[in-house]
Amino acid sequence: MQPCEHRGCTAAFAEQWNTWPNLVTAVRTIATVVAWAVAVTTGSGGWLLAALLCYWVGDIADGLLARLTHRETRTGAVLDVLADRLSVCLVVVSYVSTHPAAAVPATVFLGQFVVIDAYLTLAFARWSLLSPNYFGLVDTTVYRLNWSPPAKATNTGAVVLVWLLTGSPLAATVLAAVVLGVKSYSALRLTRLPTPPVLSGCAVLDVRAATN
């Protein structure tokens, strides 16, 4: 089949897992786990912050490298989702064990991130897409709410930043609940999208085949 013109469709590349961006994902996850292990054995808040930063910087770096070098893969997108959940769970659970005031916003945030956001982020595989970054080819609303650059920045960082800056459980919980609401709405919308009968290699053709 002739590859389509869309950058985010799977027909553009042969799938593989041994890419530089996936190596960056592996290294940043190991670095996060090591920094977290040092933090819990020494009781150091600085090392826990270092673990969070390893995750944050590494998560931006692997995605950016994949896009800039045109080495995005479906395997990489899935590994990235799993590595993110492991990193965030370790850091947040350890943080709450020494800062119990954060328990409520952290619970709302983890529920949203580990369950609903993971479901949303992995749903791209129902279409011939390389990653959620191209979900606009399938549904522009779900894309804008979840993976457009401003949505990504607020969904992942806002609750943590508000907590660190204000220390207010109420403000952090309200914000976490708003994100949970946006994710829940997106998940409902996603469940109603018709699933294509076969993967054609082009997400736009998949959508057409599913709605006809």
Ligand SMILES: [Zn+2]
């Ligand atoms: Zn296409």
